[in-house]
Amino acid sequence: MVGVANVSRIEQQSTLHGTEELVINMGPQHPSTHGVLRVILKLDGETVNDLDCDIGYLHRGTEKIGENINYTMFIPYTDRLDYIAAPSNNLAWVTAVEKFFDWEIPMRAQYIRSMVGELSRIASHLLWLATHALDIGAMTVFLWCFREREMVLDLFETAFGGRLTVNAFRLGGLHEDVPDKFLQLTQEFADIFPSRVDDYETLLTNNRIWLQRTRDVGIISAEDAMDLGLTGPIIRGSGVKWDLRRAKPYAAYPYLDFVVPIGENGDIYDRYLVRIEELRQSIYIIQQCLEQLPGGPVSCKTPRTIKPPEGEIYHSIENPKGEFGFYIVSDGTTTPYRVRIRPPSFINLGGLKKLCVGQLVADVVAIIGSIDIVLGECDR
Amino acid sequence: MVTLLIILGKVLVGFGGLLLLAAYMTWMERRVFALVQVRVGPNRVGPSGLLQPIADGIKLMFKETIIPAQADKVIYVLAPAVTLIPALAAFAVVPFGDSVTVLGQKVDLVLADVNVGILYIFAMAGIGVYGIVLGSWASNSKYPLIGGLRSAAQLISYELSLGMSLLGVVMISGTLSLKGIVEGQAGMPYIVLQPLGFLLFVICMLAETNRAPFDLPEAESELTGGFHTEYSSMHFAVYSIAEYCSMITLSAVGATFFLGGWRGPLLPPVLWFLIKVLAFMFFFMWLRASTPRLRYDQLMGFGWKVLLPLSIVNVILTAAAVVFIG
Amino acid sequence: MEFTRGIQKFFLWDIVKGMSATLRHMFKKPVTLQYPTERWEPPERFRGFLGLTRDFKTGEELCIGCLNCEKACPVDCITIVTAGKGREMYAKEFYIDYMRCMYCGLCTEACPTTPKSIVHTHQYETPGYFRDDLVYEKERLYDVWEKEVNYTGPRPWGKLFGLRNQEADTRPEPEAPAETAPAE
Numbered sequence: 034m035v036g037v038a039n040v041s042r043i044e045q046q047s048t049l050h051g052t053e054e055l056v057i058n059m060g061p062q063h064p065s066t067h068g069v070l071r072v073i074l075k076l077d078g079e080t081v082n083d084l085d086c087d088i089g090y091l092h093r094g095t096e097k098i099g100e101n102i103n104y105t106m107f108i109p110y111t112d113r114l115d116y117i118a119a120p121s122n123n124l125a126w127v128t129a130v131e132k133f134f135d136w137e138i139p140m141r142a143q144y145i146r147s148m149v150g151e152l153s154r155i156a157s158h159l160l161w162l163a164t165h166a167l168d169i170g171a172m173t174v175f176l177w178c179f180r181e182r183e184m185v186l187d188l189f190e191t192a193f194g195g196r197l198t199v200n201a202f203r204l205g206g207l208h209e210d211v212p213d214k215f216l217q218l219t220q221e222f223a224d225i226f227p228s229r230v231d232d233y234e235t236l237l238t239n240n241r242i243w244l245q246r247t248r249d250v251g252i253i254s255a256e257d258a259m260d261l262g263l264t265g266p267i268i269r270g271s272g273v274k275w276d277l278r279r280a281k282p283y284a285a286y287p288y289l290d291f292v293v294p295i296g297e298n299g300d301i302y303d304r305y306l307v308r309i310e311e312l313r314q315s316i317y318i319i320q321q322c323l324e325q326l327p328g329g330p331v332s333c334k335t336p337r338t339i340k341p342p343e344g345e346i347y348h349s350i351e352n353p354k355g356e357f358g359f360y361i362v363s364d365g366t367t368t369p370y371r372v373r374i375r376p377p378s379f380i381n382l383g384g385l386k387k388l389c390v391g392q393l394v395a396d397v398v399a400i401i402g403s404i405d406i407v408l409g410e411c412d413r
Numbered sequence: 414m415v416t417l418l419i420i421l422g423k424v425l426v427g428f429g430g431l432l433l434l435a436a437y438m439t440w441m442e443r444r445v446f447a448l449v450q451v452r453v454g455p456n457r458v459g460p461s462g463l464l465q466p467i468a469d470g471i472k473l474m475f476k477e478t479i480i481p482a483q484a485d486k487v488i489y490v491l492a493p494a495v496t497l498i499p500a501l502a503a504f505a506v507v508p509f510g511d512s513v514t515v516l517g518q519k520v521d522l523v524l525a526d527v528n529v530g531i532l533y534i535f536a537m538a539g540i541g542v543y544g545i546v547l548g549s550w551a552s553n554s555k556y557p558l559i560g561g562l563r564s565a566a567q568l569i570s571y572e573l574s575l576g577m578s579l580l581g582v583v584m585i586s587g588t589l590s591l592k593g594i595v596e597g598q599a600g601m602p603y604i605v606l607q608p609l610g611f612l613l614f615v616i617c618m619l620a621e622t623n624r625a626p627f628d629l630p631e632a633e634s635e636l637t638g639g640f641h642t643e644y645s646s647m648h649f650a651v652y653s654i655a656e657y658c659s660m661i662t663l664s665a666v667g668a669t670f671f672l673g674g675w676r677g678p679l680l681p682p683v684l685w686f687l688i689k690v691l692a693f694m695f696f697f698m699w700l701r702a703s704t705p706r707l708r709y710d711q712l713m714g715f716g717w718k719v720l721l722p723l724s725i726v727n728v729i730l731t732a733a734a735v736v737f738i739g
Numbered sequence: 740m741e742f743t744r745g746i747q748k749f750f751l752w753d754i755v756k757g758m759s760a761t762l763r764h765m766f767k768k769p770v771t772l773q774y775p776t777e778r779w780e781p782p783e784r785f786r787g788f789l790g791l792t793r794d795f796k797t798g799e800e801l802c803i804g805c806l807n808c809e810k811a812c813p814v815d816c817i818t819i820v821t822a823g824k825g826r827e828m829y830a831k832e833f834y835i836d837y838m839r840c841m842y843c844g845l846c847t848e849a850c851p852t853t854p855k856s857i858v859h860t861h862q863y864e865t866p867g868y869f870r871d872d873l874v875y876e877k878e879r880l881y882d883v884w885e886k887e888v889n890y891t892g893p894r895p896w897g898k899l900f901g902l903r904n905q906e907a908d909t910r911p912e913p914e915a916p917a918e919t920a921p922a923e
Contacts, residue, residue, distance in 0.1 A: 055555060057555050057556070063637055064637055079559065079709055079710075102813055105811075105845065106811070106812075106813035106845065107813070108843075108845075109813055109841055109843035109845070110813065112843075166705065169705040169706060170625060170626065170628070170704070170705040170706025171703075171704065171705040171706075172446070172450075172701070172702060173446075173449050173450055173702045173703065173761055173764075175450075176450035176451065176452060177450065177451070177764075180451060180770050183770075187782075190781075190782050190784070190785060191782045191783075191784065192784070193784065194782075194784040194785050194786035194844060194859065195786050195842065195843075195844075198841065198842075198843070200843045200844060200845075203848075208844075208848055212783065212784070214782075214783075232760060232764075235756055235757055235760040236703065236757045236760055236761070237705070239753045239756070240704065240705065240753050240754065240757055241748070241751075241753055241754070242626050242704055242705045242706070242707055243705050245707065245708070245711050246705060246706075246707070246708055246711075393708060393709060393710065394559070394636075395706075395708045395709060396708070445765075447769070448764075448765040448769075449761045449764050449765055450764070451764055451767050451768070451769050451770050451771075452769050452770065452771045453769045453771045453773065699758060699761060699762070700754075700758065702761050703754070703757045703758045703760075703761045704754060704757065
């Protein structure tokens, strides 16, 4: 009862002095909410007492569109979900639809899919690092990261013709084999990229201000993270070794060697380290893919019209931001009966309140950055 | 008559030069940032973008002045000027060159040789924050409010250490006049005698001028621009000019106190002074490009728990040295 | 070890290292491409504006009016009015609404003719002042192709159309994609 008495006294005092909560609308137009996220912050001074996320500003009804067009036509729409790493979404969709059939996807296609998936992971993590660092005030890393991201986008363009909305994969494999130039440029990129990661790390990893801003801020324990259903680098930063590339291998991942990095404390710094390590692991995977890349066709024989049997399927892959899944209900026609997207950003954003309450305004920005959301996929 | 003309000329050259330099600092900052970030920077207007500040100025002049409906209009309009004027006025006591002979008269290249120059500079720097606080308060908006509060707190905590860091030099030279301090550095610049003082001064100066990594009042990523969120057109331009002016002024103070002011071999004194100030400015930009931003509480902690004790230690050590060594 | 770390920390070693890294980058060549004056060459497979192709020898329109592209388009930006019957069939009118087109490339993949009668060209600068300007009718779609014929960079279809080509010639002819393989 002592506690209650204290609380009421504090309340009394605060009414006496006329202090009140400051409600701030952070977003939807705000430099650090990474899109059109609106966060309603209730502040006591600069401390966050409570917060509420308002999403839906980028809702385009992608799931409903998916019910009205056929399975191939939906591939370009998946580009628009997590537009930072479009090929990963394509991969999730095509592997989900392929689960309806017993097609044997040629190994060359599988390897190329893995390779492009890792490239998109690099593209996504680079954009994350760029904007996260910018949120914390390190402006130079921003453009350094974009320099390399541009190289990755050039690679996509060489291979598939599109930069941002790549439309990379088709049901049953690839549309056509990637050009030799793509493989050669990827090799060049894989050779120079690790040194570029070192550059970013020189500016951030040991920098005392970066450490002060990120260490012991936005901590989430492994249990909480699991309860909230967080996935991707966040849960790995909390020390849970959960990576769908290992847990439920798809594409060529069963044949590839890589380490799933995990953190210890579950703070922003650990998430940062996990993602930085993932950048290096991705390059390692790409190099393996280039070495082991088998010859042969890139697509299996698929029927002219794709009509999956009646039934339902859930398939998810490890997107750069977490578990990205498709739940498809087929009624045996050319269009799905229902498409449901499991977007990692949306579910990871659910942890925002847990992470932010009690922290300062400046930390909210850093935490949103460390969750790595993209609103295209969150609002769908 | 001649004296009056000379004073007028000095004022025009001094303040005009300062404002022009401040405008060109925006260009320099953008170019330095571009270099660090492996891009080109402004290069379209004039040769290597040299006319860019003028183009920016013209553009901002023709922009509509937006005053929020809830704002306190008089203060809202006046606040930028309140920031700019002290920033300019503080420059008055900084000697930017040796004395020259104009029209048969010996002219000191300093706008006003005040014998308590340092106190005057601190007074002016202290007033400067009023502009920010008033502007943010008058905007009647939440982000500027937080920015203004941060700015006030930051200034109070860092002004103290700033003064302390210069105290060492004052003790060695035995004068408060900036002209006297420059004369005292004929043999060697005080940076040799006061390395810690110099370091402390640079850090405090960054905080005092709201530069990265201490640019919390602006804190673009959190506060969407901080105190000048609501400002537009020339009012905004005046704020940014004021920021650069105070940077230049404090750089000039730093150059005068620690690097020997306008003293230097071969080149004319005014040029030496300019080089030293530009070196300071370049360092600011370079540092801004290299570091993240501190958090508000960390900034205050750093100011009170690290800088202030260190500057006191510096003062005590200097005092001991002055007393025992002479 | 702890001692050296302490010393390093006192002398702001981490900041100094970061600043030296930024200093090193100051002397690197900018990566900026100054767009209107410098131009980037789109890669071979670049998906630019769609164009309708002609046979390079006879100048005949290749489109057979099969409506496959219209059906394959996820955003319904293609509208075709056909005329004639059987082997005589051709597209009398052909509209592409570029306000809708998302450059996904599914129409070119669906095209059954060899060489393709609808292709992505390498043009990417075709804005319009009016909305109507962006609905391309048949003549303008063939004009797009006329421009593409004069394009000198590498092209995937160069060999098929007998056009001068720099790199793409070495590649074998791509097989017809699986989805459009005739099943009937």
